[in-house]
Amino acid sequence: MKVIEINNIIKIYTEAELDVIAVNDVTLDFDEGEFTAIVGPSGSGKTTLLNMIGGLDSPSSGEILIGGSSITKLKGSELTNFRLRNIGFVFQSYNLIPVLTAKENTEFVMELQGKSKKECEVRSLELLKAVGLEERVNARPAKLSGGQQQRVAVARALAAKPKFVLADEPTANLDSKATETLLDIMEKLNREENITFIFSTHDNRVVKKARRVITLEDGKVLSDVKKNGGE
């Protein structure tokens, strides 16, 4: 089943009175359980594409369907609510809430959705165990390493069982060991939870792990390669 369908989307920015085409007539779709990397040089449109898929930005033309529903027509609180219930985010610089513990950060999205405290607790502890942080559930981000913080971010992104997770350069600030650990965890969770992961990345280690690699250049899809079984 198609989780995401992108139909002929174009994104044009105006900078200093010049029109810049960040994404140029891209058509793609993603299935459930995909583990996909979007690669390309800086300025190729990776982040712009990811932002539009995540409903953080809107295309100048074209349509994006998530689970069959068009998000390009949604606005304001409807769009925010849609993101809350359907999309998980992992950011380059973790972006955890500093005043909350690892457990509270993981529960956060579920609490925004109005789930019960019990449900939130059970799910957050389960995920923190899955990412190897069962001993650090009550630690605040300041007491966690970069790799540990990113693992908490992954747990938070998955906590509310979204349709897919968008990860924008998730390994950019991590050392190789932390990167390795994080990718292994994400791959494991991808297979176990059957949740689609889409990365925007420059990191070859991510590309190696990905089972599908989409290459962008100048806003267009240069190649779209599906590998069997990943690495």
Next chain:
Amino acid sequence: MIVSIAWKNVWRNKPRSLIVICSITLGTIAGVFVAGLMNGWVDQRIRDVIYTQMSHIKLRNPNYLINEESQYTISDYKQITQFIDSAPEVEAWCSRITIMAMATTSRGSCGIVLKGIDPVKEKLVSNISEKLVAQGGDYFEEPTKLPPVLIGDKTAELLRIKNFKIDQRVLDSLVRLKIPKPITEKLKQLIDIRYITDRKFKSALNERLSSSEIRKYGPYILNLAKYYQPKAKIAFSFTNAKGELSYQTFQVCVIFKTSNSTFDQYSAFVKKVDLAAVAGFGEDQFHEIAILLKNEEEDLIPFSEKLSTQFSEANVMTWKTMAPDAGMMADFINFYYFMIMGIIFFALAFGIINTMMMAILERIKELGMLMAIGMSKMKVFSMIMLETIFLTLVGSVLGMLIGAGLINITGRVGLNFASIAEGFEAIGYSAVVYPSISVSFFFGVTVMVIVIGILSSIIPARKALKQNPVESLRIE
């Protein structure tokens, strides 16, 4: 959860939050204490108006009010007093003869209102018997050679009955008060010299003490050196019930002093039987009936209207009409308190807004992330609003607790503004004030704090909500 995050966010930058909290605390303490001080003054003024001077309600002959001519006594006196006796609203009542008179001694004279009272009934309505100057004498208890009269401290001054003298007793008292020896040595030059006015006594002190010594120790010396001529005789001349000039000499039984020097100056109390005999008034002839109610708040207006309707020939006045300044204070004082607090919080709001703006600008990226992952604008606004309210509440609750503590302490010991006592007493306010404040005032302040918190959060919250999540997330 939003509540929990908002509370934790307040303490993210402890030094900054503590500075704002301190300023709010100090502002609240100031506001609460000033309100308590004003309330203490107003309370005392109203208590004096009701329990010393006017009671809750007074009935008089309307013609008496025109020129205060003594032939205009209350008509239907018996019916009125029977009605009042049976009224459940009434706590106590008394009736008085009041005559404009001239008081004269060998050294001075002054105009006065001579009030003929029943001392026993008067005690139930007026607390004048508790305002006696403690220098001997009594409230109409001991028999005297001449009919007794109770006069005010100010009257005693005008009639030169109040004198000043430094004697050994005064010097010993000053030593006990730890007044420095050089001062008491200088005062020995004045020993046993009697001064019949405070002006002459002050002049003698000025010649011997420096102005700073006068300022610091003068009130103590004046207070200890004053005395009243025992059993002084005063001749009162007045127009009697027949319109003829009459005279009677009375003997001072004791001096009273209230916080209203004007009242003290114009009031003298004698027994009704003594005055009636000389002035030619009958048993049921009185100029005023003073009434104290059990429940003033509920019954003042309804009962006064009932009296006016029942006895249309009598003039019925409440204390608020007779003392409109005190009445106005009673009606509007709460408005003044909240106006003071409002001004203080309005000024503090700018500091709160500034602090919250700094907090928001520091967290632009985090707020962008929150909106990206699905936190609605309403929740973001609520979170910022709660942070602002918490910040304001912590400071104001602390301020209210400390302010209440200060009022509690000063309310028991009193604050003495002796250096400006004369000015206060001339307008009916005591120089010693006992601050007090009601519990409902604090509820009102808490509501105000929450409103200020909400209003102060608007600008920072709008700043936060205007952010584009994509651009916020790009910030390093």
